[in-house]
Amino acid sequence: MKRIYALEEWCIDCKRCEVACKVFHSKSKDPVKAFLYEQPKPRNRVRVEGNRTLSIAINCRHCPTAKCVEGCISGAMTRNPETGVVTSNPEKCVGCRTCVSMCPFGAVTIEEGPTHPIAFKCDLCGDELGVPGSPSCVAACPNRALIYVESEGN
Amino acid sequence: MLDYVLPRYRVMRDKDLCIQCGVCERSCSNEVHHVDEELGRVTANNAACVNCQRCVVMCPTQALAITRWPQVDSGSSNWTLETMQDIAKQAQTGAVLLSSMGNPKPYPIYWDHLLLNASQVTNPSIDPLREPMETRVFLGSRPEILKVNERDEKLSAPLPPQIRLDVPLMFSAMSFGSISLNAQKALAMAARELGTFFNTGEGGLHRDLERYADCAIVQVASGRFGVDPHYLGAAGAIEIKIGQGAKPGIGGHLPGEKISEEVSRTRMIPQGTDAISPAPHHDIYSIEDLRQLVFSLKEATGYSKPVAVKVAAVHNVAAIASGMARAGADIIVIDGFRGGTGAAPKRIRDNVGIPIELALAAVDQRLRDESIRSTVSLVAAGSIRSSADIVRAIALGADAVYCASAPLIALGCHQCQDCSSGKCNWGIATQRSDLVRRLNPEIAAERVVNLVHGWTHEIKEMMGGMGINAVDSLRGNRLMLRGVGLNEKELEILGVKYAGE
Ligand code: SF4
Ligand code: SF4
Ligand code: SF4
Ligand code: SF4
Numbered sequence: 001m002k003r004i005y006a007l008e009e010w011c012i013d014c015k016r017c018e019v020a021c022k023v024f025h026s027k028s029k030d031p032v033k034a035f036l037y038e039q040p041k042p043r044n045r046v047r048v049e050g051n052r053t054l055s056i057a058i059n060c061r062h063c064p065t066a067k068c069v070e071g072c073i074s075g076a077m078t079r080n081p082e083t084g085v086v087t088s089n090p091e092k093c094v095g096c097r098t099c100v101s102m103c104p105f106g107a108v109t110i111e112e113g114p115t116h117p118i119a120f121k122c123d124l125c126g127d128e129l130g131v132p133g134s135p136s137c138v139a140a141c142p143n144r145a146l147i148y149v150e151s152e153g154n
Numbered sequence: 155m156l157d158y159v160l161p162r163y164r165v166m167r168d169k170d171l172c173i174q175c176g177v178c179e180r181s182c183s184n185e186v187h188h189v190d191e192e193l194g195r196v197t198a199n200n201a202a203c204v205n206c207q208r209c210v211v212m213c214p215t216q217a218l219a220i221t222r223w224p225q226v227d228s229g230s231s232n233w234t235l236e237t238m239q240d241i242a243k244q245a246q247t248g249a250v251l252l253s254s255m256g257n258p259k260p261y262p263i264y265w266d267h268l269l270l271n272a273s274q275v276t277n278p279s280i281d282p283l284r285e286p287m288e289t290r291v292f293l294g295s296r297p298e299i300l301k302v303n304e305r306d307e308k309l310s311a312p313l314p315p316q317i318r319l320d321v322p323l324m325f326s327a328m329s330f331g332s333i334s335l336n337a338q339k340a341l342a343m344a345a346r347e348l349g350t351f352f353n354t355g356e357g358g359l360h361r362d363l364e365r366y367a368d369c370a371i372v373q374v375a376s377g378r379f380g381v382d383p384h385y386l387g388a389a390g391a392i393e394i395k396i397g398q399g400a401k402p403g404i405g406g407h408l409p410g411e412k413i414s415e416e417v418s419r420t421r422m423i424p425q426g427t428d429a430i431s432p433a434p435h436h437d438i439y440s441i442e443d444l445r446q447l448v449f450s451l452k453e454a455t456g457y458s459k460p461v462a463v464k465v466a467a468v469h470n471v472a473a474i475a476s477g478m479a480r481a482g483a484d485i486i487v488i489d490g491f492r493g494g495t496g497a498a499p500k501r502i503r504d505n506v507g508i509p510i511e512l513a514l515a516a517v518d519q520r521l522r523d524e525s526i527r528s529t530v531s532l533v534a535a536g537s538i539r540s541s542a543d544i545v546r547a548i549a550l551g552a553d554a555v556y557c558a559s560a561p562l563i564a565l566g567c568h569q570c571q572d573c574s575s576g577k578c579n580w581g582i583a584t585q586r587s588d589l590v591r592r593l594n595p596e597i598a599a600e601r602v603v604n605l606v607h608g609w610t611h612e613i614k615e616m617m618g619g620m621g622i623n624a625v626d627s628l629r630g631n632r633l634m635l636r637g638v639g640l641n642e643k644e645l646e647i648l649g650v651k652y653a654g655e
Contacts, residue, residue, distance in 0.1 A: 010594045019175045019214045031215045035173035052180070052588040142212065143594045 001084040003151045004122070004135055006057040011048070011145035013055035018044040020140030024125050043111050045122040046137045046146075057137065057146055060107040060122035062086045068099035068108055068121070077119065080130030086121070087129040093118040158242040160235075161223045163205045165198035171217035172196055178209035178218060183577040183589055204572040208579035211566075240500070251500035254573035254583070256400055256492040256537050256559060259504050263492075264511035264644070265543045268550075269653055271634045272619040279621050282614035288624035289610055291554050292316040293391070293531040294460035295484040314484065315459050317371075317391050319554055320349030321610050322625050323544060325602075326489075326535050326558035327373050327395065327464075329357025331408050331417045331429065332496035332573070334590040337565060337582045340598030342366035344561070347599070348606050351390055353556070356406070356431060358420040359385055371462065374451065376405060377431035379421040383454060391485070392451050393462040394444070396435065399493030399510070399536040401502045402466030406431035412576060414585050445481035452482070460484035460531075467491060467513030467536065468506075472520035479521060479530045487556065488513050490536025494559045496583055497574035510536040511550065515648045518551025518630060527551075527630075541612035550648065551630040564605045565598045 019031065026034035026042035034042050046059040062079075066086045069077045076092035077099050079085070088099070088108070095117040099108045108121045125133035138148045165186060174196055178187040184202040187209060203220060210218045227235040240251055273279040280287070294316030301310035325341045332355060339362065341352040346369045353371040354363075358380015363370070367388035374381050375395040386392055397403065408417075408429040418425035438444050448461050462485035463478045465471065475486050490510020495503070514534045521527035534547045535556035547555050563569070566580035573583035581593030613625075622628050636653040637645050645652060 010591060012588070012592045014177050014180050014212060015175070016177055016212065016214055019173070019177065023214075031173050032171060035175065140214070143592060144597055145594075 001062065001151065002132065002148055003062055004059050004124070004138060004146055004148050005151075006059060007145050007147065008050075008054065008056040009145075010143045011050070011055045011057060012143050013048060013050060013052050014142065015048045016140045016142060017046050017057050017137035017146060018048060020136040021046045021122075024136040040112060040114055043109075043120045045107075045109075045120050047109070057141075058106055059137070059146075060086060060103075061105055062122075062124070067102040067104060068119075071098040071102035073098055078130070083130055083132055085124055085126065085130050085132050087123045087126075088119040088121055089129060090114070090118050095119065155246075157246045159239060159246065160225055161201040161203070162239075163203040163220050164200045164223050165203055165209075166219045166221055167196060167198065168217045169195070171215040173215055173217075175214060177212050177214060181209045181212045181579065183579050183584075183586070204570045204575070205568070206570040206572065206579045207568040208566075252497055252574050253500040253503055253571050254495060254497055255569055255571045256494040257503055257507070258571070261491075261509065264509055264640075264648065265539070265546050267637055267639050267644075268511070268546050268635045268648070268650065269638060270542070270545060270549075270616055270620065271636070273621040277621045280618040280623050282611070282618045285618075285623065287614040287617060288626065289321050289613060291319050291322050291625050293319065293462075293485050293533070293553055295529055295531070298529060315457065316484075317351065317460060318349070319351065321606055322548060322552075322554040322613070323538070323606065323609070324350050324371070324533070324554060324556050325352040325561055326493070326556035327353035327355040327371075327393065327398075328496075328558055328562075329355025329373075329379075330360050330363075330420055331355075331357040331412060331585070333562075333582055334578075334584055334593060335360055335362065335416065336590055336593040336595045336598070337562070339363060339366075340565060340593065340595040340602060341561060342369060343595060343599035344602035344606070345369040347603050350606075353393060354380075354389075356380070356395060357417070358422060359388065360416065360420045364388060374447075375431055376433070376435045377429060379423060379429060379431075382422070386451065386455050389459065391460045391462060392455065393464055393485075393487065394435075394447060394451070394483075395464045396438070396444075397464070397466035397468070397489070398495060399466045399489030399491050399507055400495035401498040402468050402491075402507045403433060404499065404502050405433040407497070412585055417585065441477040441481050444478065444483075448482040462487050462533070464489060464535075466493075466506075467508045467510055469508065471508070471513045472516040475517040475532075476520055476524055476526070479526050483530060485531045485533055485553075486517070487533045487535060488517055489556075490514075490534070493536035494562075495573075510534055511546075512644075512647050514547060514552055515550050515632075519649055522630075541609035542616065544609065545613055545616045545628065546635060548625060548628045549631050549634045551632075553629060561602045561605065564601045565593065 022044035023031045023034045074094045076089045110117050125135045138146045176189045186203045188197050205220050295314045303310050345352040351371050356373045356375030370389045371391045372389035373393045410426045410428045463483040464487035467490045491507030531553040534552040538555045538557045578584040632649050635650045637650045638653045
């Protein structure tokens with residue numbers, strides 16, 4: 001499957017990826033509404049760690065044997081067997097944080113959801129859960145520090 | 155002490171569009187923007203802005219634009235705001251004013267007064283999509299007479315060494331030190347892909363770029379930085395830099411802070427020391443001395459590669475070029491006064507030198523009058539802005555052109571003229587690691603290649619329109635040019651007829 005890889009050599013800590021991710025995962029898909037008006041607040045699923053001299057975008061690897069899926073107690077976190085995309089179903093997530101502690105990449109966060117805190121993670125910008133779209137972070141990255149490429153394994 | 159200097163620019167932030175994401179704050183090395191959580195808005199320190207436009211391009215909502223500081227001037231055309239600001243700065247510091255890039259003053263741009271011809275009825279134009287078009291040129295000296303052994307169908311004597319360019323342009327000298335390694339690498343990668351050459355400037359050849367050495371023209375300048383037999387031997391050609399269009403008669407000075415470990419290794423000078431290139435070469439005080447250096451370099455490389463000599467376009471450039479040809483230069487490079495630089499005294503940049511168009515025409519004519527034009531190659535430099543400028547330069551007599559500002563603009567340069575601060579937000583004219591990494595050479599090289607591909611298509615189209623199918627047939631073909639808005643003297647020097655003639 002195609003996966004997103006972050007290259008720290010070229011990451012410049014601009015966080016345009018975070019902005020693009022948040023906007024894609026908003027209702028309006030409009031940056032001004034997404035950032036300033038929408039409730040509940042849309043969440044970005046990619047997160048940049050580091051500083052100006054060394055930074056990297058943290059995002060989901062859509063692992064073939066996904067620890068988050070293994071750990072999930074409610075059946076919210078699933079891996080689509082056909083596409084390989086790992087997503088969390090907000091309706092099923094109970095916010096137990098098991099996935100957060102299981103993920104070796106720190107790619108899942110628990111944040112305020114419509115009724116209670118739930119897991120947020122990269123869904124490859126698909127129109128529906130489990131179907132990859134074209135990742136907004138990759139398109140927004142000015143320095144090719146995020147690449148979306150076919151990778152080994154499934 | 156209160157300094158009397160006004161801000162030059164003002165950041166215009168559209169409050170309706172700003173989402174306070176902080177991308178601008180993280181993009182600006184001059185620390186202009188600040189997301190103020192307490193105020194709940196983004197503020198700007200306008201005085202620090204140099205108008206590099208990085209934040210404008212990076213802002214995800216197009217909330218930004220930079221404008222001039224709105225202060226009106228005194229109303230005098232003589233005491234303009236800029237003139238008065240320069241005085242205020244010097245009154246404050248007592249120093250020479252420094253600036254960068256090329257001469258920005260409104261001197262005439264002769265390219266814009268030269269129109270190209272196209273075939274109609276009496277001779278056919280050529281469609282470059284259907285018929286072959288040759289953009290390849292060879293640079294180097296040529297024998298006066300070509301002796302051919304007709305029976306063996308071979309040359310009786312070998313040709314002098316030449317370099318082959320698939321497109322009639324090369325990237326002008328920019329040293330590692332004045333630009334970042336990523337910028338130089340991007341140009342090297344683009345040169346390889348395009349079948350042309352980049353120029354190391356006088357900063358030596360970084361070891362990471364040795365694999366591009368065959369596409370490199372290595373410079374030998376007055377500081378002789380980075381010059382050793384390996385450097386000379388690795389390159390495609392050697393260039394002796396006597397002068398540079400942006401600062402004729404002036405040496406160079408790369409301050410110690412910029413001599414990082416890598417720069418020091420490549421230039422072969424101690425880390426942290428100032429890299430001073432003297433104004434003259436201390437071993438060149440005459441054409442005869444130049445000849446010695448030309449032949450020393452040829453000896454050192456076994457006469458295997460052409461030696462170019464580069465001078466700034468100045469008053470007697472035609473006579474100087476004639477001397478250079480006689481001194482053994484295989485390629486003569488003339489750099490006009492609009493050529494850029496990483497740092498130059500502002501007064502020199504703005505007031506010294508002459509336009510490349512006039513210099514090129516004068517040199518080509520002089521070499522023709524002396525019947526030596528065909529023995530050397532002629533390269534024009536100093537603000538070639540488009541494919542049309544290349545076509546005009548070739549028609550005025552150039553074999554090829556050198557471009558630097560245009561490829562830098564392809565890399566992101568917005569001509570803010572603040573190169574000398576070392577804080578280039580585009581990762582070009584800087585050695586700061588957090589800024590250098592902003593320029594991914596892979597993207598940068600692609601952009602330069604795209605630009606040159608676009609230009610090459612346009613050159614073919616313009617040549618096709620004239621009914622010409624090879625750059626070789628355009629060279630010095632001034633009948634393909636007509637002047638507009640020029641006086642008799644200008645037409646005479648340019649050697650072109652007036653439009654309508
Ligand atoms: S969230 Fe973590 S464990 Fe789950 S698929 Fe992504 S990277 Fe793997
Ligand atoms: S957009 Fe790209 S360069 Fe900017 S922070 Fe994200 S990964 Fe890094
Ligand atoms: S980058 Fe644009 S939207 Fe973001 S804080 Fe700056 S001005 Fe506002
Ligand atoms: S210096 Fe450049 S990045 Fe900084 S505010 Fe001015 S235009 Fe924007």
